[in-house]
Every structure is written in C-alpha cells, then in structure tokens.
Amino acid sequence: MKIIRKLALVIIGIFVLMLWSGIVRNVALGQRAAGPITGPIKTFSELPSNMKMAYKHYFQAPEYYLKxxxxxxxxxxxxxxxxxxxxxxxxxxxxxxxxxxxxxxxxxxxxxxxxxxxxxxxxxxxxxxxxxxxxxxxxxxxxxxxxxxxxxxxxxxxxxxxxxxxxxxxxxxxxxxxxxxxxxxxxxxxxxxxxxxxxxxxxxxxxxxxxxxxxxxxxxxxxxxxxxxxxxxxxxxxxxxxxxxxxxxxxxxxxxxxxxxxxxxxxxxxxxxxxxxxxxxxxxxxxxxxxxxxxxxxxxxxxxxxxxxxxxxxxxxxxxxASWDVMFNKFEFKPSNGTIQRKISxxxxxxxxxxxxxxxxxxxxxxxxxxxxxxxxxxxxxxxxxxxxxxxxxxxxxxxxxxxxxxxxxxxxxxxxxxxxxxxxxxxxxxxxx
Known part of the structure; x- marks a missing residue:
C-alpha cells in the first residue's frame, strides 16, 4: 500500500510539473491561458534567470567595468x-x-x-x-x-x-x-x-x-x-x-x-x-x-x-x-622571524x-x-x-x-x-x- 501511495504521489507530482510547464510555456509565448495570474506567473518563472543575469551584471561585471x-x-x-x-x-x-x-x-x-x-x-x-x-x-x-x-x-x-x-x-x-x-x-x-x-x-x-x-x-x-x-x-x-x-x-x-x-x-x-x-x-x-x-x-x-x-x-x-614574476628553486625554510614590509604608495x-x-x-x-x-x-x-x-x-x-x-x-x-x-x-x- 505504501508503495502504491508513493507511486501515486510521484505521478501527481509529474502531472503538476507538466501542467505548470505548460502554463509557463504559454505565458512565455505571450498567451494568457492563466488569465489574471498570467503576469505573476511570468514574473515568478523568470526569477531564476533574472537572478542569474543580475549576479553576472553586478557581481561578475566584465573587466572593462571598475567598481x-x-x-x-x-x-x-x-x-x-x-x-x-x-x-x-x-x-x-x-x-x-x-x-x-x-x-x-x-x-x-x-x-x-x-x-x-x-x-x-x-x-x-x-x-x-x-x-x-x-x-x-x-x-x-x-x-x-x-x-x-x-x-x-x-x-x-x-x-x-x-x-x-x-x-x-x-x-x-x-x-x-x-x-x-x-x-x-x-x-x-x-x-x-x-x-x-x-x-x-x-x-x-x-x-x-x-x-x-x-x-x-x-x-x-x-x-x-x-x-x-x-x-x-x-x-x-x-x-x-x-x-x-x-x-x-x-x-x-x-x-x-x-x-x-x-x-x-x-x-x-x-x-x-x-x-x-x-x-x-x-x-x-x-x-x-x-x-x-x-x-x-x-x-x-x-x-x-x-x-x-x-x-x-x-x-x-x-x-x-615591484617585479614578482621570478622563478625560484624550492628551498626548505624554518618558520620566518618576521616580515619586512615594502609599501609602494x-x-x-x-x-x-x-x-x-x-x-x-x-x-x-x-x-x-x-x-x-x-x-x-x-x-x-x-x-x-x-x-x-x-x-x-x-x-x-x-x-x-x-x-x-x-x-x-x-x-x-x-x-x-x-x-x-x-x-x-x-x-x-x-x-x-x-
């Protein structure tokens, strides 16, 4: 019985996803099959894409942008x-x-x-x-x-x-x-x-x-x-x-x-x-x-x-x-006694x-x-x-x-x-x- 119940839930879940996908597809194609909730559905469905675009735009701006x-x-x-x-x-x-x-x-x-x-x-x-x-x-x-x-x-x-x-x-x-x-x-x-x-x-x-x-x-x-x-x-x-x-x-x-x-x-x-x-x-x-x-x-x-x-x-x-692109051989060092600071202002x-x-x-x-x-x-x-x-x-x-x-x-x-x-x-x- 439990197996049948789980299988039924999976089938219902797939049906709901198919229904949701169909509605979203119609909304994306400019149709209004969802009536007054078409707008909210469109906004909600575009949220992941918009978040990804916003992240790239604001947090991964091309190198020709400087903060x-x-x-x-x-x-x-x-x-x-x-x-x-x-x-x-x-x-x-x-x-x-x-x-x-x-x-x-x-x-x-x-x-x-x-x-x-x-x-x-x-x-x-x-x-x-x-x-x-x-x-x-x-x-x-x-x-x-x-x-x-x-x-x-x-x-x-x-x-x-x-x-x-x-x-x-x-x-x-x-x-x-x-x-x-x-x-x-x-x-x-x-x-x-x-x-x-x-x-x-x-x-x-x-x-x-x-x-x-x-x-x-x-x-x-x-x-x-x-x-x-x-x-x-x-x-x-x-x-x-x-x-x-x-x-x-x-x-x-x-x-x-x-x-x-x-x-x-x-x-x-x-x-x-x-x-x-x-x-x-x-x-x-x-x-x-x-x-x-x-x-x-x-x-x-x-x-x-x-x-x-x-x-x-x-x-x-x-x-x-300062030039740092220099190749050194690998040496074994003991812990450093300290750091000499060089500030190029x-x-x-x-x-x-x-x-x-x-x-x-x-x-x-x-x-x-x-x-x-x-x-x-x-x-x-x-x-x-x-x-x-x-x-x-x-x-x-x-x-x-x-x-x-x-x-x-x-x-x-x-x-x-x-x-x-x-x-x-x-x-x-x-x-x-x-």
Missing part, C-alpha cells in the same frame, strides 16, 4: 580651460569611441565600431579592449584592437576606411612627422602569436618577439617592421636582454615614440624612443642606420609612455612596480635631462598625497600650461595636477551604478580643429 571606490565618488573639477580627450569602451554589441571636453563633461562626438565587423576577423571576447584611439583630419579616427589582430581607421560617419590585421597590435600608438603611425605589434597566425625559441644549455622555451611597426595612415599598409630580437642581437644588447624578468615575454614593448624634428643634439627626426616594460629600460633607436643610440636605465620600473619634452629632455610614466612622472644625465620627478608631492599608483599601464600628458594629465589605469581615475594640487579628478561613468569604465589609454588634446 568605484568611496574615495573616488566625489570628483574635483577646477579646469579653467578646455581639455579634450578621446577614449573607448565596450557597449554591448559595439565599441563606443568618444571625444569629450573634460571641462564641462560634454561629449562632442562619438564613433561606433560594431562587434559584428570585428567578429569577421577574430573571435571577440567579453573583455576585449579598444586602445588607444587617435583623432585624424576630417573627424576620422584610428584605433588599435589591443592584443588582437587589427588596427582600424574609421571616418566621421563610423564607416571603415581600412583594417590591417597583418599583426596583433598592442599598447601605444603615435604619429611621425609624415603623419604615419608607429606602434608595437607581434606576428600571428589566425590570432595566435608566432613565437621565437630561446635555447640555453640545451633547454628550450618559446617566447614572444615583439616588433616595431610603421603603418601608412592613408592606406593601412605596413611600411616598416623590425623584430626586437634582431634589433638587440644586431646592437650587442644580449646583456640587457638577459635581465628580462618575464621569460616568455622578455620585451613587452609598450610605446614607440618617433622624433619629429632635428633640433636636438641628442636625437634627430626619424629616431624612435622605445619603452620596454619587462626590461625597465628605454632605448633610443635610429632605424635609418639600424643603430641603438642610447639606453636609459634609472630610478624607474615597468615604465610606460615615453614622450619628448624638449631638445634635451624626455619624460616617462614610472609605474614604480605611488607611481610618478620622471623627466630625464640629457645634459645632466639626471632624473627629476614632476609634482611628486601630489602623487604621494593622493596615492596615485597603477602597477600596469598608465599614461600622462604634459599640458602647454605646465599642468599634468594622468591616467591612473589601475583605479580608472583621470587626474590633472599642478604645483597647487589637484585640478581634475574624474572617472568615466558607466551604465552600471557603482561602477565606471576602465579608461583605455585616453588621448589628450588642448586644441582640436572641430
């Missing part, structure tokens, strides 16, 4: 001059590129790059980024698909002018005296990096060999490419290369800055300043002779964004990051003077007071009036500093409350011909 810290909610804006910037962010099925005036937070223009177009060339990931984006004449723009096969130029109406997927492009993007583009890249096949192989005492390891690239801004064609392994070997820089702290990514080239004129005794038009994160070094390279002119190593680590300030000075963004901008062979930090007190620090990426722009723009990449905060303190502190507001967009190498302008 806004309490100390970054209240912004500062004492700008008395126009300060324009281009930046990009992911918006569902497209990338949005915007030109904003940070003085009044007005978006002057935007461009759209559809994910559908990019998907024709490679599989677009949820956390893919578009960086940086640079203005061109006639309201066009060129952007790099960071660590993806593609450099793209679009016109003022967001129409694709050209698309170069010959290399995987990454990091900084700069124009030379002819208006052509210089940028880091790496060779690939179907989006997979083609490595070089290092052999040491019979042990072999594949590593990433970045290349220096020049791209014709009108056609998108590659004008120049140079393997960094070749550059280092041809200039007897194996000793510097042996210092790399990332075996599989020894160079990590993050900026190629062309020299635009011949006014300096230390560098000339056509030279390139190359910034290598994993060597904590900057090289002045002359492509016309294939010669390295100077190697800069100093009080900086994992630096980015080398810029020419004057005929005798250059500046760089010093991340001031801030990054900074250093100016190197060729005349005196010395480094000086710019607005160091402001960096320390505001604890401006990013372990990776980060950039700056020294403005004509002496103010300093900073993109604090790690926290996603944009700053303008001067000797009196903070002029601007802001974030890129997102469509999720409590989050802001990760800034993607904001390009700053103080004057635009729009």
């Amino acid at each position: 806004t810290r309490a100390e970054d909610v209240n912004e500062i804006n004492n700008l008395t001059y126009d300060l324009f910037g281009t930046y990009a962010y992911r918006d569902g099925s497209q990338f949005n590129i915007e030109l904003k005036n940070f003085k009044n937070q007005d978006v002057i223009k935007n461009w759209i790059l559809p994910i559908e177009f990019l998907g024709q060339h490679y599989e677009v990931g949820q956390n893919d980024r578009l960086l940086p984006s640079k203005l061109l004449p006639n309201r066009g723009i060129v952007a790099s698909l960071d660590e993806r096969p593609g450099l793209v130029r679009i016109d003022s109406t967001s129409k694709i002018v050209w698309f170069n997927n010959e290399f995987i492009f990454h990091h900084g993007l700069n124009f030379d005296h002819d208006g052509n583009i210089w940028t880091p890249g790496v060779k690939h096949e179907d989006g997979i990096i083609i490595p070089n192989t290092l052999s040491v005492d019979g042990s072999k390891i594949d590593y990433r060999d970045d290349v220096i690239l020049s791209i014709d801004v009108e056609t998108g064609k590659t004008l120049y490419s140079k393997s960094l392994t070749s550059l280092f070997l041809e200039n007897d820089l194996e000793e510097l290369l042996n210092k790399a702290n990332h075996v599989k990514d020894p160079f990590h080239l993050n900026d190629v800055q062309p020299v635009l004129n011949d006014h300096s005794e230390y560098f000339k038009k056509g030279d390139l300043f190359l910034s290598f994160r994993h060597l904590s070094a900057i090289i002045l390279f002359r492509p016309s002779t294939n010669k390295v002119i100077k190697v800069l190593e100093g009080p900086f680590s994992f630096q980015h964004d080398i810029d020419i300030v004057s005929d005798s000075t250059v500046a760089l963004f010093n991340n001031n990051t 801030h990054s900074n901008v250093l100016i190197y003077n060729f005349d005196s062979d010395s480094y000086n930090a710019l607005y160091e007190d402001q960096f320390i007071e505001n604890e401006i620090f990013t372990s990776a990426e980060g950039l700056y722009e020294l403005l004509p009036n002496g103010d300093l723009f900073i993109e604090e990449q790690g926290q996603g905060v944009l700053w303008v500093l001067n000797k009196n303190g903070v002029v601007l502190k802001t974030t890129l507001k997102s469509d999720i409350d409590g989050y802001h967009y990760l800034p993607n190498w904001t390009t700053i302008y103080t004057n635009i011909n729009f």
Whole structure:
C-alpha cells in the first residue's frame, strides 16, 4: 500500500510539473491561458534567470567595468580651460569611441565600431579592449584592437576606411612627422602569436618577439617592421636582454615614440624612443642606420609612455612596480622571524635631462598625497600650461595636477551604478580643429 501511495504521489507530482510547464510555456509565448495570474506567473518563472543575469551584471561585471571606490565618488573639477580627450569602451554589441571636453563633461562626438565587423576577423571576447584611439583630419579616427589582430581607421560617419590585421597590435600608438603611425605589434597566425625559441644549455622555451611597426595612415599598409630580437642581437644588447624578468615575454614593448624634428643634439627626426616594460629600460633607436643610440636605465620600473619634452629632455610614466614574476628553486625554510614590509604608495612622472644625465620627478608631492599608483599601464600628458594629465589605469581615475594640487579628478561613468569604465589609454588634446 505504501508503495502504491508513493507511486501515486510521484505521478501527481509529474502531472503538476507538466501542467505548470505548460502554463509557463504559454505565458512565455505571450498567451494568457492563466488569465489574471498570467503576469505573476511570468514574473515568478523568470526569477531564476533574472537572478542569474543580475549576479553576472553586478557581481561578475566584465573587466572593462571598475567598481568605484568611496574615495573616488566625489570628483574635483577646477579646469579653467578646455581639455579634450578621446577614449573607448565596450557597449554591448559595439565599441563606443568618444571625444569629450573634460571641462564641462560634454561629449562632442562619438564613433561606433560594431562587434559584428570585428567578429569577421577574430573571435571577440567579453573583455576585449579598444586602445588607444587617435583623432585624424576630417573627424576620422584610428584605433588599435589591443592584443588582437587589427588596427582600424574609421571616418566621421563610423564607416571603415581600412583594417590591417597583418599583426596583433598592442599598447601605444603615435604619429611621425609624415603623419604615419608607429606602434608595437607581434606576428600571428589566425590570432595566435608566432613565437621565437630561446635555447640555453640545451633547454628550450618559446617566447614572444615583439616588433616595431610603421603603418601608412592613408592606406593601412605596413611600411616598416623590425623584430626586437634582431634589433638587440644586431646592437650587442644580449646583456640587457638577459635581465628580462618575464621569460616568455622578455620585451613587452609598450610605446614607440618617433622624433619629429632635428633640433636636438641628442636625437634627430626619424629616431624612435622605445619603452620596454619587462626590461625597465628605454632605448633610443635610429632605424635609418639600424643603430641603438642610447639606453636609459634609472630610478624607474615597468615604465610606460615615453614622450619628448624638449631638445634635451624626455619624460616617462614610472609605474614604480615591484617585479614578482621570478622563478625560484624550492628551498626548505624554518618558520620566518618576521616580515619586512615594502609599501609602494605611488607611481610618478620622471623627466630625464640629457645634459645632466639626471632624473627629476614632476609634482611628486601630489602623487604621494593622493596615492596615485597603477602597477600596469598608465599614461600622462604634459599640458602647454605646465599642468599634468594622468591616467591612473589601475583605479580608472583621470587626474590633472599642478604645483597647487589637484585640478581634475574624474572617472568615466558607466551604465552600471557603482561602477565606471576602465579608461583605455585616453588621448589628450588642448586644441582640436572641430
């Protein structure tokens, strides 16, 4: 009898589930078979799905969203001059590129790059980024698909002018005296990096060999490419290369800055300043002779964004990051006697003077007071009036500093409350011909 009763309960349960499933299906199809309770049933049946979506949206937001810290909610804006910037962010099925005036937070223009177009060339990931984006004449723009096969130029109406997927492009993007583009890249096949192989005492390891690239801004064609392994070997820089702290990514080239004129005794038009994160070094390279002119190593680590300030000075963004990617043999230790604390409180901008062979930090007190620090990426722009723009990449905060303190502190507001967009190498302008 008990078995029959249990079997009956199972049959009734299955019937109820079938009935409920039928009602839910009808509701989902837009029918009103349940009469006045159709609405509540629809809401109830969608609850698990909505909870899952909400969890992913609010607790597993894509990496291009950053949670806004309490100390970054209240912004500062004492700008008395126009300060324009281009930046990009992911918006569902497209990338949005915007030109904003940070003085009044007005978006002057935007461009759209559809994910559908990019998907024709490679599989677009949820956390893919578009960086940086640079203005061109006639309201066009060129952007790099960071660590993806593609450099793209679009016109003022967001129409694709050209698309170069010959290399995987990454990091900084700069124009030379002819208006052509210089940028880091790496060779690939179907989006997979083609490595070089290092052999040491019979042990072999594949590593990433970045290349220096020049791209014709009108056609998108590659004008120049140079393997960094070749550059280092041809200039007897194996000793510097042996210092790399990332075996599989020894160079990590993050900026190629062309020299635009011949006014300096230390560098000339056509030279390139190359910034290598994993060597904590900057090289002045002359492509016309294939010669390295100077190697800069100093009080900086994992630096980015080398810029020419004057005929005798250059500046760089010093991340001031400790290197932890080092392989140790396993030792047996007794319990530690204690821990030595090392606190890295801030990054900074250093100016190197060729005349005196010395480094000086710019607005160091402001960096320390505001604890401006990013372990990776980060950039700056020294403005004509002496103010300093900073993109604090790690926290996603944009700053303008001067000797009196903070002029601007802001974030890129997102469509999720409590989050802001990760800034993607904001390009700053103080004057635009729009």
